[in-house]
Amino acid sequence: xxxxxxxxxxxxxxxxxxxVISRHATAIVAPGDSATLKAxxxxxxxxxxGMTGTKPALSAAPSSGALWLATPKTAPxxxxxxxxxxxxxxxxxxxxxxGKPVTLIAANSDIGLLHGAYHWLRLAQTGANLDALxxxxxxxxxxRLLNHWDNLNGTVERGYAGQSIWxxxxxxxxxxxxxxxxxxxxxxxxINGTVLNNVNAKADSLTAPxxxxxxxxADVFRxxxxxxxxxxxxxxPMELDxxxxxxxxxxxxxxxxxxxxxxxxxxxxxxxxxxxxxxxEGQPGPQDYKRTHAxxxxxxxxxxxxxxxxxxxxxxxxxxxxxxxxxxxxxxxxKPLDGQFADNVIVQVKNGAIDFQPREPFxxxxxxxxKTPLMMEFQITKEYLGQSTHLTYLGPLFQExxxxxxxxxxxxxxxxxxxxxxxxxxxxxxIAGVANIGVDRDWxxxxxxxxxxxxxxxxxxxxGLSADAVAREWAAMTFSPDPRVVDPVVAMMxxxxxxxxxxxTPLGLAHVMAxxxxxxxxxxxxxxxxxxxxxxxxxxxxxxxxxxxxTRTGSDAVSQYAPPLARRxxxxxxxxxxxxxxxxxxxxxxxxxxxxxxxxxxxxxxxRGVAYVADMQRSWDSLRPLIDAERFAQTEAFLRxxxxxxxxxxxxxxxxxxxxxxxPLPAGAAAPEHDLxxxxxxxxxxxxxxx
Ligand code: BDP
Numbered sequence: 001x002x003x004x005x006x007x008x009x010x011x012x013x014x015x016x017x018x019x020v021i022s023r024h025a026t027a028i029v030a031p032g033d034s035a036t037l038k039a040x041x042x043x044x045x046x047x048x049x050g051m052t053g054t055k056p057a058l059s060a061a062p063s064s065g066a067l068w069l070a071t072p073k074t075a076p077x078x079x080x081x082x083x084x085x086x087x088x089x090x091x092x093x094x095x096x097x098x099g100k101p102v103t104l105i106a107a108n109s110d111i112g113l114l115h116g117a118y119h120w121l122r123l124a125q126t127g128a129n130l131d132a133l134x135x136x137x138x139x140x141x142x143x144r145l146l147n148h149w150d151n152l153n154g155t156v157e158r159g160y161a162g163q164s165i166w167x168x169x170x171x172x173x174x175x176x177x178x179x180x181x182x183x184x185x186x187x188x189x190x191i192n193g194t195v196l197n198n199v200n201a202k203a204d205s206l207t208a209p210x211x212x213x214x215x216x217x218a219d220v221f222r223x224x225x226x227x228x229x230x231x232x233x234x235x236x237p238m239e240l241d242x243x244x245x246x247x248x249x250x251x252x253x254x255x256x257x258x259x260x261x262x263x264x265x266x267x268x269x270x271x272x273x274x275x276x277x278x279x280x281e282g283q284p285g286p287q288d289y290k291r292t293h294a295x296x297x298x299x300x301x302x303x304x305x306x307x308x309x310x311x312x313x314x315x316x317x318x319x320x321x322x323x324x325x326x327x328x329x330x331x332x333x334x335k336p337l338d339g340q341f342a343d344n345v346i347v348q349v350k351n352g353a354i355d356f357q358p359r360e361p362f363x364x365x366x367x368x369x370x371k372t373p374l375m376m377e378f379q380i381t382k383e384y385l386g387q388s389t390h391l392t393y394l395g396p397l398f399q400e401x402x403x404x405x406x407x408x409x410x411x412x413x414x415x416x417x418x419x420x421x422x423x424x425x426x427x428x429x430x431i432a433g434v435a436n437i438g439v440d441r442d443w444x445x446x447x448x449x450x451x452x453x454x455x456x457x458x459x460x461x462x463x464g465l466s467a468d469a470v471a472r473e474w475a476a477m478t479f480s481p482d483p484r485v486v487d488p489v490v491a492m493m494x495x496x497x498x499x500x501x502x503x504x505t506p507l508g509l510a511h512v513m514a515x516x517x518x519x520x521x522x523x524x525x526x527x528x529x530x531x532x533x534x535x536x537x538x539x540x541x542x543x544x545x546x547x548x549x550x551t552r553t554g555s556d557a558v559s560q561y562a563p564p565l566a567r568r569x570x571x572x573x574x575x576x577x578x579x580x581x582x583x584x585x586x587x588x589x590x591x592x593x594x595x596x597x598x599x600x601x602x603x604x605x606x607x608r609g610v611a612y613v614a615d616m617q618r619s620w621d622s623l624r625p626l627i628d629a630e631r632f633a634q635t636e637a638f639l640r641x642x643x644x645x646x647x648x649x650x651x652x653x654x655x656x657x658x659x660x661x662x663x664p665l666p667a668g669a670a671a672p673e674h675d676l677x678x679x680x681x682x683x684x685x686x687x688x689x690x691x
Contacts (some may be wrong), residue, residue, distance in 0.1 A: 001628040003442030006185050006450055007477035008043075010050030010125070017127065017481075018052040024103055024130040025056045026065035035223035036110035038118040040069060043184065047121050064096040067120065069105045069113045074350040080106045088192065088225065089138025090116030092123075096129055103133060108227040111225035118188040126473055127481035131537070137462070143310075143346075143375065143430030144460040145193040145229065147185065147275065148437070152205060157198050158381050158689045159447035160388035161438030168194060172216030179217060183224035189457025194221070195432070199277035199314065201376040203236040206260055215267040224546065227272035229312070234276070234284040234296070236260075247289035248299035257303040265307040272310035274300055275348070280317045293317075293333065294340040301342035310428065311377065313341075315349045318532060325548075325555030326532040326563060327353040331364045335560075339371035346373040346428050351401045353557070354538075356384055356434075356512040358392075358501045361569075361579050362401050363559035366418045367408025375430030376401075376419045380452045383518055385500050386687065388445030388488075389638040390645065391616060392500040393493035395467025402463050407562035414462040431460045447631050450478065451493065468494055485626050491614045499616075501578075503609025503646040504653075506602055508582035508629055509548070511538040512653070517687035520645065521652040524680060539581070543662045545583035545588055546598070558583060588661050600666035602657070606650035607669060611639040613639065613646045653678035 001009075013021060025048045030041050041058060044067060049055035062068045068656040074080055080091040090107040119137060123130060149157040150164035165178055187192070197205050204210055218228040231499040237243040237256040246253055264271050278285025287294030297313040304311065304404050334347060341347065347369065352360025356379040366374060378398060385392040402416040409423060417423040419431055433456040437442045444450045454471045460552055468490065475489040485495055504521070505512060513537040514522030526536040540548055544625035550557035551570050558566045568574045572584045577592060618638045624632055651672035654665070672679075 001631050002432070003447045003450065003631060003634075004181075006237070007125075007454055007474055008047075008121075008184060008188060010047040010121075011480075012053065013051045014683045020130060021051045021124050022054060023049060023065050024124075025052075025067050027059040028056050028067050029059055029062050029067070029102075030069040030070075030113070032110065034110045034287065036114055036225070037069070039184070039187070039223050040110070040114040043114075043121065044117050047124070049499075051124060062100060062102045064102075066100075066102045067105065067117075068097065068102045069117065071107055071109065071113065075106075078104070078106045078110040080104075082106070082108055084136060084138065086113060086138045088112055088115060088190075089136070090119065091137075092116055092120055092133050092135040096134045096294060096472040103130070106218070114187055114225065115190060121188075122473060122477065125481065126476040139190060139461045140422070140463060141429045141431050142193050142427075143193055143272075143312075143432075144457065145195060145272075145430065145432040146191060146380075146435040146437075147195045147231075147377070147432045148296040148435045149198040149200075149381075150196065151198050152202055152210070156438055157200060158383045158691065159436070159438050160377075160689050161436060161443060161449070165437060165439055166213075166217070168210070168213055169465075170278070171213035174505070175216055175220055178439075179220040183221045183226055185228055185443075185453075186457065187224040187630065189454055190461035191457045192225050193227045193229055193272050194435075195231055195275045195312075197231045199231045199275060200281075201233040201277070202285065202463040203233045203239040203455040205230055206232060206236050206264075207240060208263070211267050212265055214264075218268045218271070222270065226505070227270055228268060229272040229275055230264075231275045232300075234278050234286070234288075245289065246284065248286045248291050248296045249289070250585050254299050254302065257300055261303040261307060261309065265309075269307075271304075271307070271309060273304050273344075275310055275312040276300065277314050277316065278616055279319075291644065292337060292340070294337045294345075297345045297347075298340075301344045305342070305344050309344065311342075311345045312348045312430070312432070313345055314377070315347050315363075315374075316355075316377075320530045324433070325550065325557050326537075327550065328364075328557045328560060330561045331368065334365055335368055336371040337372070341372050343430070344506060346375045346430055348375045348377050348430070348432060349378075350377045351397075354510055358385055358497070358505050359397070359400075359508070359578060360510060361414050361582060362404040362406065363509075364557070366404075367406030367413055367423070368560070369560060370424040373419060373421065373426040373428040373430075374512065375432060376415070378431070378456060380432045380433040380436045380456050381689075382449065382452070383689070384504075384513060386495070386642060386645070387519060388449060389641045390500060391446075391448045391449065391492065391635070391639060391642060392496045393404070393455070393471060394452040394497060394501070395459070396494065396497045397472050398455060398459050398465040402459065405565075407564045411564075415563075420463060431463075433457075435461070440584065441659060442634075447478065447634060448493070452473075477629060479631075482626065485623060488623060490621045492619050495612055496616065499609045499612035501609070502605045503649045506605030506609070507577060508538055508579040510582060511535060516682070517690040519682055519684055519687045520682070521649050521656075521679070523653055523656045523678070540585055543661060545586050546657070546661075548583070548586040550583045554585065587665060599661060599663050600655075603654060603666055603669050604644075606654060608644070610646045610650050613643045617643060627660050648679075652676075655679060 028358040060682040090112045279287040588599040592601040655672040655676040
C-alpha cells in the first residue's frame with residue numbers, strides 16, 4: 001500500500017460485506033461498444049473482483065442481481081426523468097426487469113454511465129446500503145477542471161509531489177499507464193477537463209510537436225470524459241513566428257491565433273480552449289499595447305469560437321506601479337469590464353483577493369460582475385498550507401468559500417450561486433483547482449493530500465456537499481469503512497485547516513511566509529523589491545498595533561463588497577474575528593470576544609494550532625493496528641514534521657512580533673525556543689516547487 005491506488009483501492013471487503021456486494025453485482029449488462037462504456041465495465045469488474053474475489057461477467061440481458069447500464073439509445077423507456085440528468089449526470093435505481101431485481105444505472109450518455117458506475121462503486125466501498133437505491137445526480141457547474149502548473153522541462157511550479165506526470169519527452173509515442181489511471185481517478189470524482197501546462201506558459205507548448213503530445217494525452221483522456229486545455233503565452237505569435245507585435249487589435253495577430261486554433265483543433269477535435277495569465281507577475285498581455293483584458297480575451301475567443309472552444313482569462317493581477325492595496329487591484333481592473341467579454345470567455349478568479357492564503361475573505365469580484373461568467377480558482381496544491389507534509393485538509397476551506405454570502409442580490413447570494421451561474425443566469429460555468437499531482441507513487445506528495453484532490457472534484461460536482469461528508473467517503477475508501485478508522489481520521493482532518501490558520505496566520509493575518517518558496521515563517525521580511533511581496537506590507541505591525549486597515553480610513557477595500565458586508569466589515573466589533581486583522585489595524589491591547597487582549601489572543605491561537613497537531617499525532621498513533629504499515633509510517637513521520645514546524649511557525653512569529661511590541665507573553669505561554677535571529681538565519685535554498 002504505497003497510495004498509488006488512491007481512493008480506488010477496491011480492497012477485499014469482509015465476508016458479510018463481500019456477500020452484499022456480490023448479490024448486487026451478479027452480472028453487468030451494458031449494451032454498446034464505446035471506449036467509455038468499456039472503461040465503465042472494466043472498472044466495475046476490477047472493483048467487484050477486488051472487493052469480493054469474484055469478477056462479474058458481462059451479460060446481454062438483465063438477470064437477477066445484475067448491474068444494468070442503460071441510455072435511451074439502448075433502452076428506450078427507462079423509468080427515469082432523463083432530461084434532469086443532462087449530458088453528464090446519471091440515475092441509480094433499484095428496480096425490476098421482468099420480475100428480476102436489478103440495479104439500473106441510467107444516463108443520457110456513456111459518460112453519464114461512467115460517472116454513475118463510480119457512484120455505485122463509492123456506495124459499495126463505503127459500506128452503504130445497496131438496496132432500494134433511488135439516486136439522481138447531475139453537476140451544476142459545467143467546467144470542472146484541474147490546472148496543472150507543469151513546465152515543459154518536467155518541473156512543477158508549486159508542486160510538492162515530484163516531477164510532472166507528463167512525460168513530454170517520450171510523448172506522443174509512449175503513453176504510459178499512469179495517464180489512464182489519472183483519467184480514472186479524475187472521472188471517478190467528476191472532473192471533466194485538464195489544463196496541461198503552467199499558467200506561466202512557454203510559447204513552445206503551441207508548436208507542432210507539443211500539439212501532437214497534447215493530442216496523445218487527449219486521446220487517452222477522451223473515453224473518460226476529460227477534455228484537454230492549454231495555457232498560452234500572450235507573446236507566442238512574436239516568439240514562434242516573428243510577428244512584430246502581440247497587439248490584440250492587430251489583424252495579423254488575430255489571424256495568427258486563428259490559424260493556431262485551427263491547427264490545434266485538427267489534432268484535437270474536442271480541444272477545450274485556452275487559459276491565460278496576462279499582465280500578471282511579469283507575464284506579457286494586452287495592456288502592454290494599451291488594450292484591456294477584454295480586448296485580449298475577445299481576440300482569442302474569436303479564434304476558438306468556430307470550434308466551440310472557450311477562453312479562461314485569469315483575474316489574478318496586481319501591478320508594481322500601482323500603489324493601491326494589492327487586495328483591491330483585480331476588482332479595480334476587471335469590474336469596469338463587466339459586460340465587455342465575448343460569450344465564450346469566462347473570467348477565472350482565485351478564491352481570495354491576495355493569493356491562496358490559509359484563510360482569506362472571498363474575492364470581491366464574486367457577485368460584482370453580473371454580466372460576466374466567473375469561474376472559481378482554488379489551489380489544491382498547498383503552497384501556503386504546509387506543502388506536502390502538513391496534514392491540512394482543504395475541504396473546510398472550499399466549503400467556507402462556496403457558502404460565503406456575497407449579498408450581491410440580497411441574502412443568500414452565495415459564491416456557489418455565482419459560479420454555478422444561477423445567480424445571474426449564466427450558461428458557461430466553471431471551477432478549477434491547481435493540481436497537487438506529480439510522479440510520487442502516492443501522486444499528491446502525501447496520502448492525506450489525496451483528500452484535497454478528491455474533495456475538489458466532489459465539491460466541484462456538487463457544491464452543496466459538506467467537507468465532512470466528503471472526508472468520510474474519502475477516509476472509508478482510502479483506509480477502511482470501519483468506523484473505528486473513519487471517525488478519528490475524519491475528526492483529524494476536519495480541524496486541521498483551522499489548526500494551520502492558528503499556527504501560521506491567526507485572526508486574519510496573511511502572507512507572512514518566507515520569500516520565494518513560501519516555506520515557513522518570515523513575518524520580518526521587508527527587503528523585497530516590490531512592497532506587496534513583503535510580509536511587513538501585509539501585517540503592518542508596529543509598537544502600537546497590527547493589521548491591515550481596509551476600511552475607509554485605510555485602503556477602503558471593504559467598499560468593493562456589497563453594502564451589508566461593507567458595513568459589517570467596517571467595524572472591528574462586527575467583523576468576524578477570523579478576519580479581524582485582514583480588515584483592521586488594531587492596538588495590541590484591543591479586547592477580543594474571549595476577553596483576551598489581541599496580543600494574548602494571538603499567542604493563544606498559535607498555541608492552539610500546535611496543540612491540535614499534537615492531538616492528531618495521538619489520534620494517528622491509536623490507529624496503528626488498523627492501518628497498513630507503509631501508509632501508517634508516512635503519516636506518522638509527516639505529523640512529526642508538522643508538529644515541529646507548527647512549533648517553528650509559532651515560535652518564530654511570537655519572537656518577531658514580540659520584538660516589535662515588547663509585550664510579555666500571557667501567563668502560561670512558553671517563550672520561543674530560540675531568539676529571533678536564529679529564525680531569521682534559517683535558509684532553504686532548494687525547497688521544492690519554486691522555479
Ligand atoms: C502564486 C504563486 C505563483 C503563481 C501565481 C499565479 O506563488 O507561483 O504563478 O500565484 O497564480 O500563488 O499565477
